Amino acid sequence: xxxxxxxxxxxxxxxxxxxxxxxxxxxxxxxxxxxxxxxxxxxxxxxxxxxxxxxxxxxxxxxxxxxxxxxxxxxxxxxxxxxxxxxxxxxxxxxxxxxxxxxxxxxxxxxxxxxxxxxxxxxxxxxxxxxxxxxxxxxxxxxxxxxxxxxxxxxxxxxxxxxxxxxxxxxxxxxxxxxxxxxxxxxxxxxxxxxxxxxxxxxxxxxxxxxxxxxxxxxxxxxxxxxxxxxxxxxxxxxxxxxxxxxxxxxxxxxxxxxxxxxxxxxxxxxxxxxxxxxxxxxxxxxx
Amino acid sequence: xxxxxxxxxxxxxxxxxxxxxxxxxxxxxxxxxxxxxxxxxxxxxxxxxxxxxxxxxxxxxxxxxxxxxxxxxxxxxxxxxxxxxxxxxxxxxxxxxxxxxxxxxxxxxxxxxxxxxxxxxxxxxxxxxxxxxxxxxxxxxxxxxxxxxxxxxxxxxxxxxxxxxxxxxxxxxxxxxxxxxxxxxxxxxxxxxxxxxxxxxxxxxxxxxxxxxxxxxx
Numbered sequence: 001x002x003x004x005x006x007x008x009x010x011x012x013x014x015x016x017x018x019x020x021x022x023x024x025x026x027x028x029x030x031x032x033x034x035x036x037x038x039x040x041x042x043x044x045x046x047x048x049x050x051x052x053x054x055x056x057x058x059x060x061x062x063x064x065x066x067x068x069x070x071x072x073x074x075x076x077x078x079x080x081x082x083x084x085x086x087x088x089x090x091x092x093x094x095x096x097x098x099x100x101x102x103x104x105x106x107x108x109x110x111x112x113x114x115x116x117x118x119x120x121x122x123x124x125x126x127x128x129x130x131x132x133x134x135x136x137x138x139x140x141x142x143x144x145x146x147x148x149x150x151x152x153x154x155x156x157x158x159x160x161x162x163x164x165x166x167x168x169x170x171x172x173x174x175x176x177x178x179x180x181x182x183x184x185x186x187x188x189x190x191x192x193x194x195x196x197x198x199x200x201x202x203x204x205x206x207x208x209x210x211x212x213x214x215x216x217x218x219x220x221x222x223x224x225x226x227x228x229x230x231x232x233x234x235x236x237x238x239x240x241x242x243x244x245x246x247x248x249x250x251x252x253x254x255x256x257x258x259x260x261x262x263x264x265x266x267x268x269x270x271x272x273x274x275x276x277x278x279x280x281x282x283x284x285x286x287x288x
Numbered sequence: 289x290x291x292x293x294x295x296x297x298x299x300x301x302x303x304x305x306x307x308x309x310x311x312x313x314x315x316x317x318x319x320x321x322x323x324x325x326x327x328x329x330x331x332x333x334x335x336x337x338x339x340x341x342x343x344x345x346x347x348x349x350x351x352x353x354x355x356x357x358x359x360x361x362x363x364x365x366x367x368x369x370x371x372x373x374x375x376x377x378x379x380x381x382x383x384x385x386x387x388x389x390x391x392x393x394x395x396x397x398x399x400x401x402x403x404x405x406x407x408x409x410x411x412x413x414x415x416x417x418x419x420x421x422x423x424x425x426x427x428x429x430x431x432x433x434x435x436x437x438x439x440x441x442x443x444x445x446x447x448x449x450x451x452x453x454x455x456x457x458x459x460x461x462x463x464x465x466x467x468x469x470x471x472x473x474x475x476x477x478x479x480x481x482x483x484x485x486x487x488x489x490x491x492x493x494x495x496x497x498x499x500x501x502x503x504x505x506x
Binding site: 083086087090092093094122124126128181183216217220224225229272274277278281 | 293335
Protein backbone atom coordinates (compact mmCIF):
# COMPACT_ATOMS: atom_id res chain seq x y z
CA UNK A 1 0.00 0.00 0.00
CA UNK A 2 2.73 2.50 0.92
CA UNK A 3 4.33 2.08 -2.45
CA UNK A 4 1.16 2.20 -4.49
CA UNK A 5 -0.27 5.17 -2.60
CA UNK A 6 3.05 7.05 -2.71
CA UNK A 7 3.25 7.14 -6.50
CA UNK A 8 2.79 10.45 -8.33
CA UNK A 9 0.12 8.84 -10.44
CA UNK A 10 -1.53 6.06 -8.50
CA UNK A 11 -2.15 2.78 -10.26
CA UNK A 12 -5.80 2.38 -9.37
CA UNK A 13 -5.93 -1.15 -10.76
CA UNK A 14 -3.14 -2.25 -8.45
CA UNK A 15 -4.77 -0.46 -5.53
CA UNK A 16 -8.05 -2.13 -6.30
CA UNK A 17 -6.46 -5.55 -6.25
CA UNK A 18 -4.79 -4.82 -2.91
CA UNK A 19 -7.86 -3.34 -1.29
CA UNK A 20 -10.08 -6.19 -2.38
CA UNK A 21 -8.27 -8.40 0.11
CA UNK A 22 -8.48 -5.88 2.93
CA UNK A 23 -6.96 -2.48 3.59
CA UNK A 24 -4.89 -1.52 6.65
CA UNK A 25 -6.80 0.97 8.80
CA UNK A 26 -4.22 3.73 8.38
CA UNK A 27 -4.59 3.66 4.57
CA UNK A 28 -8.30 3.15 4.44
CA UNK A 29 -9.48 6.75 4.16
CA UNK A 30 -7.24 7.58 1.23
CA UNK A 31 -7.74 4.24 -0.49
CA UNK A 32 -11.52 4.46 -0.31
CA UNK A 33 -11.51 8.04 -1.61
CA UNK A 34 -9.36 6.94 -4.53
CA UNK A 35 -11.24 3.78 -5.39
CA UNK A 36 -14.60 5.50 -5.21
CA UNK A 37 -13.23 7.87 -7.86
CA UNK A 38 -13.63 10.85 -5.58
CA UNK A 39 -9.93 11.58 -5.24
CA UNK A 40 -7.91 11.65 -8.49
CA UNK A 41 -5.05 9.19 -8.81
CA UNK A 42 -2.85 11.92 -10.20
CA UNK A 43 -1.24 13.70 -7.24
CA UNK A 44 -0.90 16.96 -9.15
CA UNK A 45 -4.60 17.30 -9.79
CA UNK A 46 -5.60 16.01 -6.39
CA UNK A 47 -5.76 19.14 -4.31
CA UNK A 48 -7.64 21.19 -6.86
CA UNK A 49 -10.31 18.63 -7.43
CA UNK A 50 -10.78 17.84 -3.75
CA UNK A 51 -11.10 21.51 -2.90
CA UNK A 52 -13.59 22.02 -5.65
CA UNK A 53 -15.77 19.07 -4.62
CA UNK A 54 -15.63 19.94 -0.95
CA UNK A 55 -16.62 23.48 -1.75
CA UNK A 56 -19.44 22.23 -3.88
CA UNK A 57 -20.76 20.21 -0.97
CA UNK A 58 -20.45 23.19 1.38
CA UNK A 59 -22.47 25.27 -1.08
CA UNK A 60 -25.14 22.60 -1.30
CA UNK A 61 -25.42 22.57 2.50
CA UNK A 62 -25.93 26.33 2.56
CA UNK A 63 -28.37 26.20 -0.30
CA UNK A 64 -30.51 23.23 0.78
CA UNK A 65 -29.97 22.53 4.43
CA UNK A 66 -29.28 25.90 6.03
CA UNK A 67 -32.11 27.50 4.08
CA UNK A 68 -34.53 24.74 4.96
CA UNK A 69 -37.74 26.30 6.23
CA UNK A 70 -40.54 23.93 7.26
CA UNK A 71 -43.12 26.59 6.36
CA UNK A 72 -41.95 26.95 2.79
CA UNK A 73 -40.46 23.53 2.09
CA UNK A 74 -42.14 21.25 -0.44
CA UNK A 75 -43.79 18.08 0.81
CA UNK A 76 -40.90 16.03 -0.55
CA UNK A 77 -38.27 18.15 1.17
CA UNK A 78 -40.19 18.13 4.42
CA UNK A 79 -40.74 14.39 4.36
CA UNK A 80 -37.06 13.77 3.72
CA UNK A 81 -35.90 16.23 6.35
CA UNK A 82 -38.17 14.78 9.03
CA UNK A 83 -37.58 11.14 8.19
CA UNK A 84 -33.83 11.62 8.48
CA UNK A 85 -34.33 13.50 11.73
CA UNK A 86 -36.37 10.64 13.18
CA UNK A 87 -33.68 8.17 12.19
CA UNK A 88 -30.64 10.06 13.55
CA UNK A 89 -30.86 8.83 17.14
CA UNK A 90 -31.48 5.35 15.75
CA UNK A 91 -28.34 5.36 13.62
CA UNK A 92 -25.74 2.91 14.87
CA UNK A 93 -26.91 3.59 18.45
CA UNK A 94 -24.54 1.10 20.02
CA UNK A 95 -21.59 3.32 19.07
CA UNK A 96 -21.37 6.37 21.36
CA UNK A 97 -19.81 8.34 18.51
CA UNK A 98 -23.12 8.37 16.66
CA UNK A 99 -25.02 9.52 19.72
CA UNK A 100 -22.97 12.71 19.71
CA UNK A 101 -25.14 15.66 18.78
CA UNK A 102 -22.56 17.26 16.54
CA UNK A 103 -22.12 14.01 14.64
CA UNK A 104 -25.86 13.65 14.21
CA UNK A 105 -26.05 17.16 12.80
CA UNK A 106 -23.35 16.25 10.31
CA UNK A 107 -25.25 13.13 9.27
CA UNK A 108 -28.43 15.13 8.93
CA UNK A 109 -26.77 17.52 6.49
CA UNK A 110 -25.09 14.76 4.48
CA UNK A 111 -28.23 12.66 4.17
CA UNK A 112 -30.51 15.58 3.45
CA UNK A 113 -28.31 16.95 0.68
CA UNK A 114 -28.02 13.43 -0.68
CA UNK A 115 -31.81 13.02 -0.64
CA UNK A 116 -32.40 16.34 -2.42
CA UNK A 117 -29.82 15.48 -5.06
CA UNK A 118 -31.29 12.02 -5.62
CA UNK A 119 -35.00 12.56 -6.16
CA UNK A 120 -35.22 9.25 -8.03
CA UNK A 121 -34.86 7.39 -4.77
CA UNK A 122 -34.89 9.95 -2.01
CA UNK A 123 -33.71 9.11 1.44
CA UNK A 124 -34.55 5.54 2.31
CA UNK A 125 -34.33 4.22 5.86
CA UNK A 126 -31.15 2.22 6.09
CA UNK A 127 -29.07 4.68 4.09
CA UNK A 128 -28.40 6.31 7.44
CA UNK A 129 -26.58 3.11 8.37
CA UNK A 130 -24.58 3.19 5.15
CA UNK A 131 -23.09 6.61 5.79
CA UNK A 132 -21.59 5.60 9.16
CA UNK A 133 -18.62 3.56 7.89
CA UNK A 134 -17.50 6.58 5.84
CA UNK A 135 -17.94 8.91 8.77
CA UNK A 136 -16.01 6.56 11.02
CA UNK A 137 -13.15 6.14 8.56
CA UNK A 138 -12.74 9.81 7.65
CA UNK A 139 -13.00 10.90 11.24
CA UNK A 140 -10.43 8.34 12.29
CA UNK A 141 -8.06 9.80 9.77
CA UNK A 142 -8.28 13.23 11.39
CA UNK A 143 -8.15 12.03 14.94
CA UNK A 144 -7.47 8.58 16.30
CA UNK A 145 -8.64 8.84 19.89
CA UNK A 146 -12.09 8.75 21.42
CA UNK A 147 -13.15 12.29 22.31
CA UNK A 148 -12.99 13.22 18.70
CA UNK A 149 -15.65 15.80 18.20
CA UNK A 150 -14.38 18.13 20.91
CA UNK A 151 -11.11 18.62 19.10
CA UNK A 152 -12.42 18.73 15.61
CA UNK A 153 -12.14 22.17 14.02
CA UNK A 154 -15.09 23.36 11.93
CA UNK A 155 -13.01 23.09 8.76
CA UNK A 156 -12.01 19.52 9.61
CA UNK A 157 -15.63 18.65 10.23
CA UNK A 158 -16.61 20.15 6.88
CA UNK A 159 -14.00 18.06 5.13
CA UNK A 160 -15.12 14.87 6.81
CA UNK A 161 -18.70 15.67 5.87
CA UNK A 162 -17.92 16.46 2.27
CA UNK A 163 -15.88 13.30 1.91
CA UNK A 164 -18.71 11.24 3.39
CA UNK A 165 -21.20 12.85 1.06
CA UNK A 166 -19.21 12.26 -2.11
CA UNK A 167 -18.14 8.74 -1.22
CA UNK A 168 -21.67 7.76 -0.23
CA UNK A 169 -22.92 9.21 -3.51
CA UNK A 170 -20.37 7.38 -5.62
CA UNK A 171 -20.86 4.12 -3.79
CA UNK A 172 -24.66 4.18 -3.99
CA UNK A 173 -24.56 5.13 -7.65
CA UNK A 174 -23.71 1.47 -8.13
CA UNK A 175 -26.66 0.29 -6.06
CA UNK A 176 -29.38 2.80 -6.98
CA UNK A 177 -31.95 0.22 -7.99
CA UNK A 178 -32.01 -1.04 -4.40
CA UNK A 179 -33.60 2.19 -3.30
CA UNK A 180 -36.12 2.97 -6.01
CA UNK A 181 -39.76 3.05 -5.05
CA UNK A 182 -40.64 -0.65 -5.19
CA UNK A 183 -37.14 -1.76 -4.13
CA UNK A 184 -36.89 -3.53 -7.47
CA UNK A 185 -33.16 -4.09 -7.12
CA UNK A 186 -33.56 -5.74 -3.74
CA UNK A 187 -36.40 -7.94 -4.89
CA UNK A 188 -34.34 -9.15 -7.83
CA UNK A 189 -31.33 -9.81 -5.66
CA UNK A 190 -33.34 -11.71 -3.08
CA UNK A 191 -34.69 -13.83 -5.91
CA UNK A 192 -31.17 -14.42 -7.15
CA UNK A 193 -30.05 -15.34 -3.65
CA UNK A 194 -32.71 -18.01 -3.54
CA UNK A 195 -31.60 -19.36 -6.90
CA UNK A 196 -28.00 -19.57 -5.77
CA UNK A 197 -28.95 -21.39 -2.58
CA UNK A 198 -31.13 -23.76 -4.62
CA UNK A 199 -28.08 -24.72 -6.64
CA UNK A 200 -25.73 -25.10 -3.70
CA UNK A 201 -27.98 -26.41 -0.97
CA UNK A 202 -31.30 -27.53 -2.34
CA UNK A 203 -32.28 -29.16 0.94
CA UNK A 204 -32.02 -25.85 2.75
CA UNK A 205 -34.37 -24.17 0.30
CA UNK A 206 -36.78 -27.08 0.59
CA UNK A 207 -36.64 -26.87 4.35
CA UNK A 208 -37.31 -23.13 4.32
CA UNK A 209 -40.20 -23.59 1.91
CA UNK A 210 -41.67 -26.44 3.92
CA UNK A 211 -41.70 -24.09 6.89
CA UNK A 212 -43.27 -21.22 4.96
CA UNK A 213 -40.20 -19.06 5.35
CA UNK A 214 -39.83 -16.62 2.49
CA UNK A 215 -36.46 -15.22 1.55
CA UNK A 216 -37.83 -11.70 1.44
CA UNK A 217 -38.81 -11.99 5.10
CA UNK A 218 -35.24 -12.18 6.30
CA UNK A 219 -33.04 -11.11 3.39
CA UNK A 220 -34.61 -7.75 2.60
CA UNK A 221 -32.61 -6.06 5.32
CA UNK A 222 -29.42 -7.85 4.32
CA UNK A 223 -29.56 -6.05 1.00
CA UNK A 224 -31.04 -2.78 2.14
CA UNK A 225 -28.31 -2.25 4.74
CA UNK A 226 -25.57 -4.34 3.11
CA UNK A 227 -25.47 -6.62 6.17
CA UNK A 228 -24.51 -3.71 8.40
CA UNK A 229 -27.25 -4.65 10.85
CA UNK A 230 -25.75 -8.11 11.10
CA UNK A 231 -22.07 -7.22 11.39
CA UNK A 232 -19.91 -5.15 13.72
CA UNK A 233 -18.36 -1.93 12.42
CA UNK A 234 -14.98 -3.64 12.21
CA UNK A 235 -16.36 -6.45 10.12
CA UNK A 236 -18.29 -4.00 7.93
CA UNK A 237 -15.13 -1.99 7.22
CA UNK A 238 -13.34 -5.11 6.05
CA UNK A 239 -16.27 -6.10 3.86
CA UNK A 240 -16.40 -2.61 2.41
CA UNK A 241 -12.70 -2.74 1.49
CA UNK A 242 -13.83 -5.34 -0.98
CA UNK A 243 -16.96 -3.44 -1.98
CA UNK A 244 -15.25 -0.12 -2.74
CA UNK A 245 -12.76 -2.06 -4.85
CA UNK A 246 -15.53 -3.57 -6.92
CA UNK A 247 -17.90 -1.40 -8.92
CA UNK A 248 -20.40 -4.22 -9.16
CA UNK A 249 -20.36 -4.84 -5.42
CA UNK A 250 -24.14 -4.82 -5.31
CA UNK A 251 -24.24 -8.04 -7.35
CA UNK A 252 -21.30 -9.47 -5.46
CA UNK A 253 -23.19 -8.83 -2.24
CA UNK A 254 -25.68 -11.52 -3.26
CA UNK A 255 -22.89 -14.09 -3.01
CA UNK A 256 -21.79 -12.73 0.33
CA UNK A 257 -25.35 -13.14 1.61
CA UNK A 258 -25.42 -16.65 0.18
CA UNK A 259 -22.20 -17.51 2.02
CA UNK A 260 -23.62 -16.15 5.28
CA UNK A 261 -26.82 -18.14 4.91
CA UNK A 262 -25.03 -21.34 3.94
CA UNK A 263 -22.75 -21.06 6.95
CA UNK A 264 -25.83 -21.63 9.11
CA UNK A 265 -27.38 -24.28 6.92
CA UNK A 266 -27.01 -27.08 9.44
CA UNK A 267 -28.56 -25.09 12.28
CA UNK A 268 -31.40 -23.82 10.12
CA UNK A 269 -32.36 -27.28 8.91
CA UNK A 270 -33.07 -28.31 12.50
CA UNK A 271 -35.41 -25.36 13.11
CA UNK A 272 -39.10 -24.67 12.52
CA UNK A 273 -40.66 -21.49 11.12
CA UNK A 274 -40.49 -19.46 14.28
CA UNK A 275 -36.99 -20.56 15.20
CA UNK A 276 -35.71 -19.84 11.71
CA UNK A 277 -37.15 -16.34 11.61
CA UNK A 278 -35.87 -15.54 15.09
CA UNK A 279 -32.44 -16.89 14.23
CA UNK A 280 -32.15 -14.98 10.98
CA UNK A 281 -33.46 -11.78 12.55
CA UNK A 282 -30.66 -11.86 15.06
CA UNK A 283 -27.86 -13.96 13.68
CA UNK A 284 -24.87 -14.77 15.88
CA UNK A 285 -22.62 -12.76 13.58
CA UNK A 286 -21.88 -9.81 15.83
CA UNK A 287 -18.54 -11.26 16.83
CA UNK A 288 -17.46 -12.12 13.29
CA UNK B 289 -42.09 -29.44 20.06
CA UNK B 290 -41.53 -26.70 22.57
CA UNK B 291 -44.16 -25.78 25.11
CA UNK B 292 -44.51 -22.47 23.40
CA UNK B 293 -46.00 -24.20 20.41
CA UNK B 294 -49.05 -25.63 22.11
CA UNK B 295 -51.93 -23.35 21.39
CA UNK B 296 -55.59 -23.42 20.50
CA UNK B 297 -55.57 -20.46 18.17
CA UNK B 298 -52.91 -18.73 16.16
CA UNK B 299 -53.63 -15.14 15.24
CA UNK B 300 -51.55 -13.10 12.89
CA UNK B 301 -51.42 -9.44 13.88
CA UNK B 302 -49.59 -6.57 12.19
CA UNK B 303 -48.14 -3.43 13.75
CA UNK B 304 -48.40 -0.42 11.49
CA UNK B 305 -48.06 3.33 11.73
CA UNK B 306 -45.64 6.14 11.00
CA UNK B 307 -41.92 5.87 11.46
CA UNK B 308 -40.67 6.43 14.98
CA UNK B 309 -43.98 6.07 16.84
CA UNK B 310 -42.65 3.12 18.84
CA UNK B 311 -44.03 0.05 17.10
CA UNK B 312 -40.95 -2.07 17.69
CA UNK B 313 -40.75 -1.15 21.34
CA UNK B 314 -44.44 -1.92 21.86
CA UNK B 315 -43.73 -5.33 20.43
CA UNK B 316 -40.62 -5.95 22.52
CA UNK B 317 -42.45 -4.74 25.64
CA UNK B 318 -45.27 -7.17 25.01
CA UNK B 319 -43.26 -10.19 23.91
CA UNK B 320 -40.10 -9.85 26.01
CA UNK B 321 -40.94 -7.14 28.53
CA UNK B 322 -38.07 -5.10 27.14
CA UNK B 323 -37.70 -1.51 26.06
CA UNK B 324 -34.69 -0.70 23.96
CA UNK B 325 -33.42 2.87 24.12
CA UNK B 326 -30.90 2.00 21.44
CA UNK B 327 -33.37 0.59 18.97
CA UNK B 328 -32.76 0.91 15.25
CA UNK B 329 -35.36 1.58 12.60
CA UNK B 330 -37.14 -1.52 11.33
CA UNK B 331 -36.18 -2.42 7.78
CA UNK B 332 -38.76 -4.54 5.98
CA UNK B 333 -40.52 -6.60 8.63
CA UNK B 334 -39.67 -8.20 11.95
CA UNK B 335 -41.47 -10.90 13.77
CA UNK B 336 -42.21 -11.90 17.35
CA UNK B 337 -44.73 -14.06 19.17
CA UNK B 338 -46.37 -14.45 22.55
CA UNK B 339 -49.15 -16.60 23.87
CA UNK B 340 -51.90 -15.45 26.19
CA UNK B 341 -54.91 -17.10 27.81
CA UNK B 342 -58.48 -16.14 27.03
CA UNK B 343 -61.37 -18.19 28.47
CA UNK B 344 -58.98 -21.01 29.25
CA UNK B 345 -57.81 -21.13 25.65
CA UNK B 346 -54.25 -20.49 24.62
CA UNK B 347 -53.99 -17.88 21.96
CA UNK B 348 -50.73 -17.46 20.22
CA UNK B 349 -50.15 -14.09 18.65
CA UNK B 350 -47.83 -14.01 15.69
CA UNK B 351 -46.97 -10.35 15.39
CA UNK B 352 -45.35 -8.75 12.36
CA UNK B 353 -43.71 -5.41 13.00
CA UNK B 354 -43.36 -3.30 9.87
CA UNK B 355 -41.15 -0.45 8.67
CA UNK B 356 -42.91 2.88 8.99
CA UNK B 357 -41.45 4.82 6.09
CA UNK B 358 -44.03 5.32 3.39
CA UNK B 359 -41.86 4.00 0.61
CA UNK B 360 -41.67 0.59 2.29
CA UNK B 361 -45.39 0.06 2.04
CA UNK B 362 -45.13 -1.96 -1.14
CA UNK B 363 -43.03 -4.46 0.79
CA UNK B 364 -44.81 -4.38 4.12
CA UNK B 365 -48.37 -4.47 2.80
CA UNK B 366 -47.71 -8.02 1.59
CA UNK B 367 -47.73 -8.98 5.25
CA UNK B 368 -51.26 -7.71 5.80
CA UNK B 369 -52.57 -10.75 3.98
CA UNK B 370 -53.93 -13.27 6.42
CA UNK B 371 -53.69 -10.88 9.35
CA UNK B 372 -56.72 -10.94 11.61
CA UNK B 373 -55.70 -7.93 13.66
CA UNK B 374 -53.85 -4.66 13.22
CA UNK B 375 -52.48 -2.28 15.81
CA UNK B 376 -52.36 1.12 14.15
CA UNK B 377 -49.94 3.15 16.20
CA UNK B 378 -49.39 6.91 16.39
CA UNK B 379 -47.30 9.06 18.72
CA UNK B 380 -49.35 11.22 21.10
CA UNK B 381 -46.56 13.80 21.05
CA UNK B 382 -46.48 14.12 17.25
CA UNK B 383 -49.70 15.28 15.71
CA UNK B 384 -48.68 14.46 12.17
CA UNK B 385 -48.50 10.76 13.06
CA UNK B 386 -52.16 10.98 14.10
CA UNK B 387 -53.08 12.84 10.92
CA UNK B 388 -51.61 9.97 8.94
CA UNK B 389 -53.90 7.41 10.57
CA UNK B 390 -56.35 7.97 7.73
CA UNK B 391 -53.77 6.89 5.21
CA UNK B 392 -52.93 3.80 7.20
CA UNK B 393 -56.58 2.84 7.36
CA UNK B 394 -56.72 3.16 3.61
CA UNK B 395 -53.69 0.90 3.33
CA UNK B 396 -55.53 -1.70 5.40
CA UNK B 397 -58.66 -1.34 3.31
CA UNK B 398 -56.63 -1.86 0.16
CA UNK B 399 -54.45 -4.74 1.27
CA UNK B 400 -55.86 -6.47 4.34
CA UNK B 401 -58.81 -8.80 4.84
CA UNK B 402 -62.08 -6.95 5.16
CA UNK B 403 -62.85 -8.29 8.58
CA UNK B 404 -59.53 -7.41 10.14
CA UNK B 405 -59.88 -6.10 13.70
CA UNK B 406 -58.20 -2.73 14.05
CA UNK B 407 -57.09 -1.04 17.22
CA UNK B 408 -55.90 2.55 17.29
CA UNK B 409 -52.98 2.93 19.70
CA UNK B 410 -51.69 6.27 20.95
CA UNK B 411 -48.20 5.42 22.14
CA UNK B 412 -45.71 7.40 24.28
CA UNK B 413 -48.37 8.37 26.84
CA UNK B 414 -45.47 8.97 29.25
CA UNK B 415 -44.67 12.17 27.34
CA UNK B 416 -47.42 14.08 29.15
CA UNK B 417 -45.75 17.48 28.86
CA UNK B 418 -45.37 17.04 25.09
CA UNK B 419 -48.84 15.78 24.32
CA UNK B 420 -50.06 16.99 20.92
CA UNK B 421 -53.06 14.70 20.40
CA UNK B 422 -55.88 14.94 22.94
CA UNK B 423 -57.14 11.61 24.21
CA UNK B 424 -60.74 12.60 23.52
CA UNK B 425 -60.00 13.54 19.93
CA UNK B 426 -58.42 10.18 19.26
CA UNK B 427 -61.16 8.31 21.08
CA UNK B 428 -63.82 10.15 19.10
CA UNK B 429 -62.02 9.40 15.87
CA UNK B 430 -61.81 5.72 16.76
CA UNK B 431 -65.47 5.51 17.76
CA UNK B 432 -66.59 7.03 14.49
CA UNK B 433 -64.73 4.35 12.63
CA UNK B 434 -65.56 1.44 14.91
CA UNK B 435 -61.99 0.95 16.01
CA UNK B 436 -60.94 0.06 19.51
CA UNK B 437 -58.74 2.65 21.11
CA UNK B 438 -56.11 2.76 23.82
CA UNK B 439 -53.19 4.90 24.89
CA UNK B 440 -49.98 3.11 25.81
CA UNK B 441 -46.44 3.69 26.89
CA UNK B 442 -43.93 1.10 25.80
CA UNK B 443 -41.39 2.97 27.93
CA UNK B 444 -43.17 2.65 31.28
CA UNK B 445 -45.33 -0.34 30.25
CA UNK B 446 -48.67 1.40 30.74
CA UNK B 447 -51.48 -0.43 28.94
CA UNK B 448 -49.21 -2.41 26.63
CA UNK B 449 -50.41 -5.73 28.00
CA UNK B 450 -53.96 -4.41 27.86
CA UNK B 451 -53.73 -3.32 24.25
CA UNK B 452 -52.67 -6.73 23.03
CA UNK B 453 -55.04 -8.56 25.40
CA UNK B 454 -57.95 -6.49 24.15
CA UNK B 455 -57.34 -6.96 20.46
CA UNK B 456 -56.59 -10.67 20.82
CA UNK B 457 -59.68 -11.20 22.93
CA UNK B 458 -61.77 -9.33 20.40
CA UNK B 459 -60.43 -11.48 17.59
CA UNK B 460 -61.03 -14.58 19.68
CA UNK B 461 -64.66 -13.59 20.32
CA UNK B 462 -65.24 -13.14 16.61
CA UNK B 463 -63.57 -16.37 15.69
CA UNK B 464 -64.94 -18.59 18.44
CA UNK B 465 -68.50 -17.85 17.35
CA UNK B 466 -67.74 -20.11 14.47
CA UNK B 467 -67.28 -23.43 16.22
CA UNK B 468 -67.58 -25.31 12.95
CA UNK B 469 -64.56 -23.88 11.31
CA UNK B 470 -62.41 -23.44 14.38
CA UNK B 471 -63.12 -26.83 15.90
CA UNK B 472 -63.26 -28.95 12.81
CA UNK B 473 -59.58 -29.26 12.20
CA UNK B 474 -58.67 -31.77 14.87
CA UNK B 475 -55.10 -32.07 13.74
CA UNK B 476 -52.35 -30.32 15.60
CA UNK B 477 -52.35 -26.60 15.01
CA UNK B 478 -50.06 -25.43 12.31
CA UNK B 479 -48.75 -22.10 11.26
CA UNK B 480 -51.46 -20.67 9.12
CA UNK B 481 -54.29 -21.80 11.29
CA UNK B 482 -54.82 -18.13 11.88
CA UNK B 483 -55.91 -18.01 8.30
CA UNK B 484 -58.16 -21.01 8.66
CA UNK B 485 -60.09 -19.55 11.54
CA UNK B 486 -60.75 -16.19 9.96
CA UNK B 487 -64.40 -15.36 10.15
CA UNK B 488 -66.13 -15.46 6.81
CA UNK B 489 -67.47 -12.49 4.97
CA UNK B 490 -71.01 -13.39 5.90
CA UNK B 491 -70.06 -13.10 9.53
CA UNK B 492 -68.28 -9.92 8.89
CA UNK B 493 -71.51 -7.99 8.71
CA UNK B 494 -72.63 -9.46 11.98
CA UNK B 495 -69.22 -8.79 13.39
CA UNK B 496 -69.42 -5.20 12.31
CA UNK B 497 -72.84 -4.89 13.92
CA UNK B 498 -71.59 -6.39 17.13
CA UNK B 499 -68.61 -4.15 17.03
CA UNK B 500 -70.60 -1.00 16.53
CA UNK B 501 -72.99 -1.97 19.28
CA UNK B 502 -70.10 -2.66 21.54
CA UNK B 503 -68.22 0.52 20.91
CA UNK B 504 -71.44 2.45 21.24
CA UNK B 505 -72.22 1.07 24.66
CA UNK B 506 -68.80 0.65 26.17
